[in-house]
Amino acid sequence: MDLMFNISGLTNDEEEFSSSKKDVLKFLKIIGVDSRFISYTPQKIYINNLRFSKFSRKREATFNKQYPEIEVVRNKLFQKICSKSSRHLALEIEPNSRILVPEDNFMIELLLEPYTRKYGVELVRDGEYDLKVNPIILDDEVNGIFEGIFNGEGLNFNHRDDEIYPLANVSLEWINSFLEMDGHELVENKNKNELATSFSEFLDDVAPQYKENVVKASEFIEKKLEAEK
Incomplete structure (x- = not known):
């Protein structure tokens, strides 16, 4: 049974916790939360995986007593996005690598933040890096495939070995639904090809799960073509 935590016996009598990221994560560890499965921001803690994070309601109550100014977000859609994203990232990220992230992309930063603890990666905005984030989303990837076919170019294989694709299997609908709920600016498709977009909209009506x-x-x-080379 998950009991209300009394942290007085777990810390030194004189120990105080500041609002720094280091102290917040330390406090989460003390009360039994696995921070590899949450995303930290100064204003909010987002649960990526409820089961693995062990961030129960009782632990949340204990956390809120220490940090009443930090909201704990239990958004099921965000947890689904994290689950889909992790399928790519688990195969693409190398431990202790430096990852170049795009400027002003809240969704990317939120998804990758836990990997600084999970895989020991370092997120950078410039300078040398081992891997680079490609922020392409599922809708743009599908439209790019259709565009190549309709233009007579065939399939365009644009994935690079030095890039990672956190949102490549996450739909625009899911991303914007979460961003709207969380009070952030919505994003748009990058691929504006009219024929590809129209065909995608048609398929959305007749086969909603077609994109993946x-x-x-x-x-x-x-992969088959690569194997035949």
């Missing part, structure tokens, strides 16, 4: 299947088919063909 299109990407999987493209990846399968790419």
Whole structure:
């Protein structure tokens, strides 16, 4: 049973916790939360995986007593986004690597922040890096595939070994639904090809789950062609 935590016996009598990231994460560890499965921001703690984080309601109550100014976000849609994103990141991220992240991309930063603890990566905005974030989303990836086909170019295989794709299997609808709920500016498709967009909208009406299947088919063909070289 998950009991209300009395942290007085777990810390030194004179120990105080500041609002620094280091102290917040330290306090979470003391009360039994696994910070590898939460995303930290100074204003909010976002739960990525409720089960693995062990961030129960009782632990949340204990946390709020120490940090009443920091909100704990239990957004199920965000947890689904994290689950989808992790399928790519688990295969793409190398431990202790330096990852170049784009400027002003709240979603990317939120998804990658836990990997500084999970894999020991360092997120950088300039300078040398091992991996670079490509912020392409599922909708743009699918539209890019359709655009290449409609233009007679065939499939465009644009994935690079030195890039990671946190949002490549996350839809614009999911991203914007979460951003709207969390009070952030919405994002738009980067691929504006009219024919590809129209075809995607048509398929949305008749086969709503088609996008991931299109990407999987493209990846399968790419791997098959690579193996035949």
